[in-house]
Amino acid sequence: xxxxxxxxxxxxxxxxxxxxxxxxxxxxxxxxxxxxxxxxxxxxxxxxxxxxxxxxxxxxxxxxxxxxxxxxxxxxxxxxxxxxxxxxxxxxxxxxxxxxxxxxxxxxxxxxxxxxxxxxxxxxxxxxxxxxxxxxxxxxxxxxxxxxxxxxxxxxxxxxxxxxxxxxxxxxxxxxxxxxxxxxxxxxxxxxxxxxxxxxxxxxxxxxxxxxxxxxxxxxxxxxxxxxxxxxxxxxxxxxxxxxxxxxxxxxxxxxxxxxxxxxxxxxxxxxxxxxxxxxxxxxxxxxxxxxxxxxxxxxxxxxxxxxxxxxxxxxx
Amino acid sequence: xxxxxxxxxxxxxxxxxxxxxxxxxxxxxxxxxxxxxxxxxxxxxxxxxxxxxxxxxxxxxxxxxxxxxxxxxxxxxxxxxxxxxxxxxxxxxxxxxxxxxxxxxxxxxxxxxxxxxxxxxxxxxxxxxxxxxxxxxxxxxxxxxxxxxxxxxxxxxxxxxxxxxxxxxxxxxxxxxxxxxxxxxxxxxxxxxxxxxxxxxxxxxxxxxxxxxxxxxxxxxxxxxxxxxxxxxxxxxxxxxxxxxxxxxxxxxxxxxxxxxxxxxxxxxxxxxxxxxxxxxxxxxxxxxxxxxxxxxxxxxxxxxxxxxxxxxxxxxxxxxxxxxxxxxxxxxxxxxxxxxxxxxxxxxxxxxxxxxxxxxxxxxxxxxxx
Numbered sequence: 001x002x003x004x005x006x007x008x009x010x011x012x013x014x015x016x017x018x019x020x021x022x023x024x025x026x027x028x029x030x031x032x033x034x035x036x037x038x039x040x041x042x043x044x045x046x047x048x049x050x051x052x053x054x055x056x057x058x059x060x061x062x063x064x065x066x067x068x069x070x071x072x073x074x075x076x077x078x079x080x081x082x083x084x085x086x087x088x089x090x091x092x093x094x095x096x097x098x099x100x101x102x103x104x105x106x107x108x109x110x111x112x113x114x115x116x117x118x119x120x121x122x123x124x125x126x127x128x129x130x131x132x133x134x135x136x137x138x139x140x141x142x143x144x145x146x147x148x149x150x151x152x153x154x155x156x157x158x159x160x161x162x163x164x165x166x167x168x169x170x171x172x173x174x175x176x177x178x179x180x181x182x183x184x185x186x187x188x189x190x191x192x193x194x195x196x197x198x199x200x201x202x203x204x205x206x207x208x209x210x211x212x213x214x215x216x217x218x219x220x221x222x223x224x225x226x227x228x229x230x231x232x233x234x235x236x237x238x239x240x241x242x243x244x245x246x247x248x249x250x251x252x253x254x255x256x257x258x259x260x261x262x263x264x265x266x267x268x269x270x271x272x273x274x275x276x277x278x279x280x281x282x283x284x285x286x287x288x289x290x291x292x293x294x295x296x297x298x299x300x301x302x303x304x305x306x307x308x309x310x311x312x313x314x315x316x317x
Numbered sequence: 318x319x320x321x322x323x324x325x326x327x328x329x330x331x332x333x334x335x336x337x338x339x340x341x342x343x344x345x346x347x348x349x350x351x352x353x354x355x356x357x358x359x360x361x362x363x364x365x366x367x368x369x370x371x372x373x374x375x376x377x378x379x380x381x382x383x384x385x386x387x388x389x390x391x392x393x394x395x396x397x398x399x400x401x402x403x404x405x406x407x408x409x410x411x412x413x414x415x416x417x418x419x420x421x422x423x424x425x426x427x428x429x430x431x432x433x434x435x436x437x438x439x440x441x442x443x444x445x446x447x448x449x450x451x452x453x454x455x456x457x458x459x460x461x462x463x464x465x466x467x468x469x470x471x472x473x474x475x476x477x478x479x480x481x482x483x484x485x486x487x488x489x490x491x492x493x494x495x496x497x498x499x500x501x502x503x504x505x506x507x508x509x510x511x512x513x514x515x516x517x518x519x520x521x522x523x524x525x526x527x528x529x530x531x532x533x534x535x536x537x538x539x540x541x542x543x544x545x546x547x548x549x550x551x552x553x554x555x556x557x558x559x560x561x562x563x564x565x566x567x568x569x570x571x572x573x574x575x576x577x578x579x580x581x582x583x584x585x586x587x588x589x590x591x592x593x594x595x596x597x598x599x600x601x602x603x604x605x606x607x608x609x610x611x612x613x614x615x616x617x618x619x620x621x622x623x624x625x626x627x628x629x630x631x632x633x634x635x636x637x638x639x640x641x642x643x644x645x646x647x648x649x650x651x652x653x654x655x656x657x658x659x660x661x662x663x664x665x666x667x668x669x670x671x672x673x674x675x676x677x678x679x680x681x682x683x684x685x686x687x688x
Binding site for chain 2: 055056057077080081083085087088089090091092093094095096100104105107108109110132148
């Protein structure tokens with residue numbers, strides 16, 4: 001149990017109901033000052049609702065939420081100057097430049113000597129400082145959104161899906177910025193459905209599913225306590241391997257293109273599977289055996305894939 | 318209330334407006350174009366003159382004199398029609414709404430009446446007319462008035478009933494001067510209602526308002542900055558319209574302290590209606606359609622373009638329920654009649670409406686759809 005004074009955020013039995021839908025169901029957790037806390041969950045799990053309550057833009061149905069020791073329902077204007085928020089699907093004024101946008105938000109926070117150039121440098125937008133927001137690509141917009149979230153030099157930074165919709169390169173650029181925040185000792189509340197993002201950046205991971213908090217701990221703890229198996233990935237030419245593995249009592253999962261993933265206890269089981277497929281004359285194009293990662297833990301705990309379907313996910317440069 | 322925050326948001330709105338050419342056009346240029354178009358159309362209404370096609374079948378000195386006296390009224394430009402053509406066919410083929418026929422023997426009948434004092438002698442002038450034309454009645458009435466005067470003069474006795482017109486206004490006003498206050502009221506309504514609806518729905522749909530909700534800006538800071546923004550647009554719009562009216566049409570209107578007061582109240586009233594509207598109609602396009610549905614009937618029914626006395630009784634009663642009617646009347650009372658008592662009465666009604674809808678607007682406006 002940590003000292004409450006060390007808590008940047010304390011959520012206790014939080015519930016949010018929309019009519020008959022229970023979006024958040026008795027969620028409790030704490031976030032220590034200076035840690036990167038990653039909030040994971042499938043789409044519609046209640047992540048954004050929880051974040052929006054914590055950052056004071058929604059009201060809880062019941063339970064309590066304290067940010068930097070203040071109650072979110074009573075001390076909105078005590079909390080907001082000390083936090084920075086990148087909301088989901090962030091947008092800004094189309095016809096303001098990057099610099100003007102940062103200047104505007106710094107005025108909203110009544111910042112005395114805002115370091116606009118420093119922020120522009122931090123998110124690597126120096127070349128785009130005079131560009132209108134509407135002309136920025138998705139990745140640049142997200143970087144500007146992060147800079148806005150930092151304009152008041154906040155103690156706690158909330159980033160709600162900061163890399164959704166970005167291509168791998170743009171995503172890595174955002175990760176670099178987040179790692180910089182971590183080094184500066186900021187408390188970061190990161191909502192994401194990208195497991196590698198959480199695994200790379202987070203000190204603590206909390207997994208929410210169907211409105212309930214189902215697991216919490218460091219990425220290593222979660223993997224060790226929830227995934228005592230190996231993941232065998234087989235690259236196959238046709239579907240015969242699927243039947244063969246099913247007959248052997250395994251539960252293979254088809255993952256395109258032409259691959260099957262199956263959980264095994266140890267190396268002996270891997271050997272057994274390979275021998276059996278060879279005997280059955282099933283052609284094998286390739287294989288990979290590895291320890292499970294956070295994605296597999298997530299899959300196991302929630303029963304759902306963490307990411308949106310490839311069709312729904314758009315990449316933006 | 319943080320004035321620094323209000324000022325910063327106001328500057329952002331003004332910068333965005335100045336950088337959006339379409340918005341600038343519809344807010345500033347459109348009402349000016351309306352003034353120019355309608356001003357030109359109605360410029361000569363007070364000295365309206367018609368083109369009159371006349372077929373003189375008599376072709377005598379006396380019939381020529383009759384045509385000359387029509388010309389001398391200054392209301393008709395005469396176009397002669399060949400006596401050999403069929404007048405009705407001529408009117409149809411030339412798309413004319415009226416041809417006047419002076420009959421053969423006009424000269425003889427007139428001589429019999431004047432020289433021989435033969436009361437049985439008379440001349441029948443024929444109107445060949447198109448009843449579907451909207452302006453033909455005015456033309457025929459004018460002609461009949463001219464002929465009645467000729468008949469009266471021929472009787473040799475001074476008229477018994479005479480008329481005298483005394484204007485209730487200090488000076489003679491032209492139609493354009495009545496029209497301008499209506500257009501100002503309409504332009505300010507459009508800017509405030511549409512401005513509020515667009516700003517609220519667009520920023521909400523884009524998620525900008527959700528971001529602003531995580532900053533120290535308060536609800537009242539946001540609303541005050543938007544009202545100031547709408548007021549600045551309304552003032553710019555009014556100044557542009559008045560400048561064009563003075564420069565192009567040399568209008569003579571009273572500019573006094575009532576004008577900014579009425580405009581600021583109108584901005585509050587229509588911004589309030591806009592806020593109420595966007596609370597219940599959330600999509601930008603539907604909200605714009607709803608704003609149009611409110612605006613258009615109001616524009617035509619509340620006397621912006623023509624006096625409401627031209628409408629049927631029940632519509633006149635309905636017009637008196639519309640806030641824009643009171644803005645039109647207040648502006649006309651202030652700028653044309655310079656009747657401070659009447660202006661005060663109308664302004665009080667606008668102030669009441671503005672206070673009511675604005676308070677409701679502020680109360681129903683939410684930054685989040687479901688908090």
